[in-house]
Amino acid sequence: MRKQKDAKRLAEYESLLRAVDEMEVPEPSAEMGQKFQAMLEEAKKARFQEDRATVRRPSPFFNLRFGLLPRLAVVLSLVVVGWFLGYQLTPRPERARIDLLASEVQEMKRTVMLAMLENSSAAERMKAVQYAQDVTEPDESVLDALARTVNDDPNVGVRLMAVNALAHYAAYPQAREALIQSIVWQKSPLVQLALADVMLALNEKRAVEPIRRIIASPMVDDSVRSKLETTVRELL
């Protein structure tokens, strides 16, 4: 009984759904197709204009007026300029303190050097000459002390070191002068030769006269004389 009922219902469904499938549907009007064509043409035109706009405007990144790249460049340069100005204008107390300390150290070295040159030990005096070379801006007292050492120090080694130290400061006229005057003063052949070498290196023509005076002296060793003669020749 129920089966029959179900079968009847099924038949009804089938017939209804078929009727829905076969339901008469009118033909769409020609206008619908025309409207679609018009819409498609419109869309194609819009797309064409879109494409042209894209070609004309390469990339917003590289746009010179409003692009990201120029903006980034401006921002970066502002940061750099700001940092530079800030660095220049900000007072830096630590920097001033370092400068002060450096000058104090120089001053101390100078004082220590002058004191050590008076020391009885040749080794200490050598150290003092070494210090004298480390002074960046030697004042008159340092150059004077070195000149005195070249002329008067009892130790040849110390004197030789002092010659080198004065040659190191050859840019100072006082140092040059001290070296030239020291030539006739020297008794040690080693120091004489060292001085001759320094004069040659500095191409100091004013040294010719004092060197000739040494050559003329009968006390001078032959080998030293020939070396000095060579120096004179080269200087001239």
Add this chain to the structure above:
Amino acid sequence: MLTRPASFLVLAGTRHVFSTITFSQAFLYYLGVDERPISSKGYALSPDDELMIRVKNGDLDKLAILYERYNRALFGFFFKVTLNSQASEDLVQTVFFKIIKYRNQYRAEEGSFVTWMFRIAHNANIDHYHSLERSRNEVRIDETDVRSDEDPDDDFLKKERSRRIKEALGLLTGEQREVLVLSRYQGLTYEEIAEILRCRVGTVKARVFRATEKLRRVYRQLEER
């Protein structure tokens, strides 16, 4: 091997023994909709999908081919849902306008072109009903005269039946008409209909069954009138 109506009766008959099988399930089996391919996902692209990809990539002329293929089907779908030819023409136009506008959102890997097109159609339907509600208009059934060259008697019976089924459909809700028409559309699986309507497959099946049942009752009432 049982024929399909016979299988239906067997299944419908056993529903008292196996309570899990309902009449509606047996009916849906009968319809054979479940035997269609489960989904277009993972299948090779159809020619329509390929055409739509070309439209998406800017070759808008290819849309004319898709229009030629689907404008009647869409018009038929809308006509059976709205029962109004002018509204149906406007809705077909709306669907193709939206296909152009949202062509970049088409993803062939997420579903077939037909599913995507019907989802747009479904949304257009919803908008259409909302606008009808706003203007407080009833669904107006077209009395379009369809010409035919067939036998006048046959023609009369056919027309009468068509008129009555149209009237019966008009008494269903828009949602019921839509799900019924979609389920009758060749090539759409229940999964795809569920995707179009954004609901679960079970819900689609239940709605189809309820709509068919209501159509049966309404049609019978019209016959008895």
